[in-house]
Amino acid sequence: MPAPVSRPRTEDHEIGRSLESPGSSSGVSEADSLSLEDGYARKRRRLSPRPSDSSLQLPQKNIESTGLSRVKLGKIQAVIPPESKIAKPTVLNGKVVDSESSFASLEVSPWLLASLSALSVLRPTSIQRSCIPAILQGRDVIGGSRTGSGKTIAFAVPILQKWAEDPVGIFAVILTPTRELALQIFEQFKAIAATQSLKPVLVVGGTDMRTQALALANRPHIVIATPGRLADHVLNSGADSIIGLRRTQVVVLDEADRLLASGPGSMLADVETCLGAMPPSEDRQTCLFTATITPEVMALKAISRAADRQPVYVCEVDNQEIAVPATLKQRYLQVPLTYREVYLHILLQTKGNAAKRSIMIFCNRTSSADLLERLLRQLEHKVTSLHSKLSQRDRTDNLARFRASAARILVATDVASRGLDIPTVDLVVNYEVPRNPDDYIHRVGRTARAGKPGEAVTLVGQRDVALFLAIETRVCEKMQEWQEEGVNIETRVVRDGLKEVGEIKRRVELDMEEGRDVLGRRKRGRVKRLE
Numbered sequence: 112m113p114a115p116v117s118r119p120r121t122e123d124h125e126i127g128r129s130l131e132s133p134g135s136s137s138g139v140s141e142a143d144s145l146s147l148e149d150g151y152a153r154k155r156r157r158l159s160p161r162p163s164d165s166s167l168q169l170p171q172k173n174i175e176s177t178g179l180s181r182v183k184l185g186k187i188q189a190v191i192p193p194e195s196k197i198a199k200p201t202v203l204n205g206k207v208v209d210s211e212s213s214f215a216s217l218e219v220s221p222w223l224l225a226s227l228s229a230l231s232v233l234r235p236t237s238i239q240r241s242c243i244p245a246i247l248q249g250r251d252v253i254g255g256s257r258t259g260s261g262k263t264i265a266f267a268v269p270i271l272q273k274w275a276e277d278p279v280g281i282f283a284v285i286l287t288p289t290r291e292l293a294l295q296i297f298e299q300f301k302a303i304a305a306t307q308s309l310k311p312v313l314v315v316g317g318t319d320m321r322t323q324a325l326a327l328a329n330r331p332h333i334v335i336a337t338p339g340r341l342a343d344h345v346l347n348s349g350a351d352s353i354i355g356l357r358r359t360q361v362v363v364l365d366e367a368d369r370l371l372a373s374g375p376g377s378m379l380a381d382v383e384t385c386l387g388a389m390p391p392s393e394d395r396q397t398c399l400f401t402a403t404i405t406p407e408v409m410a411l412k413a414i415s416r417a418a419d420r421q422p423v424y425v426c427e428v429d430n431q432e433i434a435v436p437a438t439l440k441q442r443y444l445q446v447p448l449t450y451r452e453v454y455l456h457i458l459l460q461t462k463g464n465a466a467k468r469s470i471m472i473f474c475n476r477t478s479s480a481d482l483l484e485r486l487l488r489q490l491e492h493k494v495t496s497l498h499s500k501l502s503q504r505d506r507t508d509n510l511a512r513f514r515a516s517a518a519r520i521l522v523a524t525d526v527a528s529r530g531l532d533i534p535t536v537d538l539v540v541n542y543e544v545p546r547n548p549d550d551y552i553h554r555v556g557r558t559a560r561a562g563k564p565g566e567a568v569t570l571v572g573q574r575d576v577a578l579f580l581a582i583e584t585r586v587c588e589k590m591q592e593w594q595e596e597g598v599n600i601e602t603r604v605v606r607d608g609l610k611e612v613g614e615i616k617r618r619v620e621l622d623m624e625e626g627r628d629v630l631g632r633r634k635r636g637r638v639k640r641l642e
Contacts, residue, residue, distance in 0.1 A: 212234075212235065212240055213233075213234060213235070214227055214232075214234075214235055214239075214243075214268075217235065217239075217240065217243045217244055217247075218244070218247065219243065219268060219272060220272050220275065222275070222306060222307070223268055223271060223272055223303070225306070226302075226303050226304070226305065226306060227264075227268070227303070230302060230303070232264065235261075235264075236256075236260050236261040236264075236265075237256065237260065237428035238254055238256035238260050238261060238262055238265045238426065238428050239261050239264055239265045239268070241254070241265075241426040241428055242254045242265040242266065242269075242398075242424075242426055243265060243268055243269050245424040245426070246265075246266060246269035246270070246273075246361075246396070246398060247269045247272065247273065248421070249396055249421075250396070250421045250422075250423070250424045251396060251397045251398065251411060251423045251424065252266075252397075252398045252399070252423070252424045252425075252426065253367075253398075253399045253404065253408060253409065253411055253412065253423060253424070253425045253426065254266075254398065254399070254400045254401075254426050255400075255401055255402070255403070255404040255408075255425075255426065255427040255428070256400075256402065256426075256427070256428050257402055257435065257436060257552075257556065258402045258530075258552070258553060258556025258557075258560065259436065259532070259556060259559070259560030259561050260428070260561075261561075262365070262400045262402075263295075263296055263299050263365070263530075264299075264303075265400070266285075266363050266365075266398050266400060267296075267299060267300055267303055268303070270282070270283045270333070270361055270363070271300070271303060271304050271307075271309070273360075273361070274309070274332055274333070275307065278307075278308070278309075278332060279330075280330050280332075280355055280358050281330065281331060281332065281333075281334055281355040281356055281358060281359050282332050282333060282359070282360050282361065283332075283333050283334070283359065283360065283361040283362070283363065284333075284334045284336065284341075284356065284359050284361075284362050284363070284385070284389065285333070285334070285335045285336070285362075285363040285365060286336055286337070286338050286341070286362070286363070286364050286365070286370060286382060286385060287335070287336075287337065287364075287365040287366055287370075287530065288337065288338070288366050288369045288370055288378060288529060289337065289526050289527075289529060289530070290315040290316060290317060290337055290503065290506065291497070291506065291507075291510055291526070291527065291531055292365070292366065292529060292530035292531060293313060293314075293315050293335050293336060293337055294313060294315070294507070295530065295531060295532060296335050296365065296530075297311055297313045297335045300333055300335065309332055309333065310329075310330075310331045310332045310333075311331060311332065311333040311334075311335060312326040312327060312331040312333070312334055312335070313335055313336070314326075314327070314334060314335070314336035314337070314340050314341050314344065315336065315337045315340050315503070316337060316339060316340045316503065317502060317503025317504075317506070318503055320340075320343065320344070320347075320348070323340070323344065324344060324348040324349070324352040325352075327344060327348070327352045327353060327355065327356075328351050328352045328355075330355050331355075334356075336385070338370065338378045338381035338382045338384075338385055339378065339381050341381075341385045342380075342381040342382075342384035342385050345384050345385060345387070345388045346384065353388050356388045356389050357388070357389065357390065358390070359389045359390060359395060360390075360395055360396060361395065361396045361397075361398065362386065362389060362395055362396070362397050362398070363397075363398045363399075363400065364382070364397075364398070364399045364400070365400050365401075365530065366400070366401055366402075366529045366530055367399035367400060367401045367407075367408045368401045368402075368403050368404070368405045368407065368408055368549070369401075369529065370382050371405070371407035371408060371410075372405070372407060373407075392414060393416070393417060393420070397411060399411055402552060402553060402556065403549045403552060403553075404427060409425075411423055412425060435552060435555055435556070435559070435586050435588075436556075436559040436560070436562075436565070438559045438562060438563060438564045438565060439555060439558065439559035439564075439565050439566070439567060440564070440565070440566045440567070441555065441566075441567050441569075441586070441588060441590045442566065442567070442568045442569070442590055442591055442592065442593035442594075443568065443569045443570075443571050443579065443590050443591075443592060443593065444458065444568055444569070444570050444571065444592065444593040444600070445571050445572075445592070446570045446571065446572060447572070447573075448572035448573065448574065450604065450609070451542065451543075451570055451572065452483065452486060452612060452616060453604050453608040453609055453612045453613070454570060454600065454604060454608075455472070455483075455540065455542060455570065456487070456490055456608055456612050457600055457603045457604050457607065457608050458540070458568065458593075458600065459487075459492060459520070460603075461595050461598050461600075462595070462597075462598075463595050464538060464595075467519075467537035467538050468516060468519065468535055468537055469513065469516065469519060469520075469521075469533070469535050469536050469537055469538075470519060470520045470521070470536070470537065470538045470539075470540065471520075471521045471523060471527070471533075471536055471538070471539050471540070471554075471557050471558070472520060472521070472522045472523070472539075472540045472542050473523055473524070473525065473527075473528060473539065473540070473541050473542060473543070473545070473554045474498075474522065474523070474524055474542050474543050475524070475525075475543040475545065475546070476524065476543075477498040477499055477500045477524055479542070479543060480496055480497075480498045480522050480523060480524050481496065481498070481500065481623075482619065482620070482623070483522050483542060484496035484522040485619045485622075485623065486612075486615060486616055486619050487520060487522065489615045489618070489619055490611075490612065490615060492519070492520055493517075493518050493519040493520065494518055494519070494520040494521075494522060495509040495512050495513055495518035495520070495521055495522070496509060496521070496522045496523065497509055497510055497513075497521060497522075497523040497524075497526060497527045498523060498524040498526055499524065499526055509521070510527075510531075513533070514533060516535070522542075525545070525550055525553070525554070527557070528550060528553040528554045528556075528557065529553050531557065532560065533557060534560060534561070534563070536557050536558040536560075536565065537558065537565065537566065538558065538565070538566050538567070538568065539554060539555050539557055539558045539565070539566070539567040539568075540567075540568050540569075540570070541554060541555075541567070541568070541569040541570060542570055543570070544569060544570075544571060544572075544575040544578045544579055544582070545578070545582075546578060548581050548582045548584070548585035548586075549585070551569075551582045551585070551586070552585070552586065554567075555567040568593050569582075569590075
């Protein structure tokens, strides 16, 4: 008779030449790991407050605290939401544009109205109502709105309308932090301007530089780029390729908080190189769009301006105290760090989650995402991945498979957390707790988009509690523990998951170490070992 299995224990700049951005940190690190000691505990600790713990102070408009009992919290600086400003009514040529306005009332050109109608974009969202008139008036704009609110159309429509009046040379440059988001914006510009002779060019890493240099030399109308690759062209491709940038009339920084952040993985130096090849800030229009307005973004407002230029138009259409959509159901699941993947496997198999058509799982590091994707494939989940270690072709193909529902699960790093519009995502799982609460907002923003319902579950290990509390503070919501009627996840982990997942994980790790595993498929033939 086999010995009974015990339960696992829960363990623990200048924009142009004038914007200077103060330092901020934006980075991710590998999740901590713990080993089990002294056997397994029979009961899990719950996320409940310790009355005497004062290491984390919640804001005055208090949410209920959810600390850990019998666990000493480390000191962390809570990220308190800034005071928000609701956008004032938009005034266009002396007329107030009300909340029930149409694109026509924003004085959008007839050809653009027809294009938007063909794309089933019939009424403007709040960010579009506020920013389209301001951009058409030539004002510099800071646009802040939650994810899924239509920020791309908010700058694409006025840019295309102004371009159509004088379609010569490079009219606008859009910078964005990831290749996938750049490709998505590129496709949206092409779709909206399908009836026009627009020449957009996509400038991102992972593709041939010579082809891109020739495209830039041919004077495209719109350049959509990641900062690193465009900076590479500015420094190395020669004057013939980049001379058109000198006549750029509009610069857009999409996901501006990420582009202007300093610290590990900062893109600020590349952004400055790109902007240095364009007209100075006083001779061009600058638009910053983001879901999280930071001091670096607001620095645009402090730039000295000529007397004949209008002040920067700052638009925050959503109260930042409600940083995530009201239709998003946020939950947590407390897990032992050593058995995180077992809990994830069982979570994906519950009746409620098995019925979900598409799921995104976020990791903090590419190594975690790579291992998890291979593991889930061996466990017979329909899964693909998206992270920076993949080739550009694989990244594009994998994202296309997920959009087409050929893969039900997308395992990704934060490269997929910003801007990607995948309307059918039903569930977001934070496999590892993000180190920055704003990164959490961007991750869960992949679901519950455009008023649709969605769910997010965060797996919280014992050493993740302080980070989790900071996230609750940022979103001003006390999250409830994940539950499903008739499901005892601990029992299922012990009964169905521990042995199977453990054995497969060891095999996957061995295959990866010996180089015998390529995207979940074993190479044929013997592998020569390096002596």
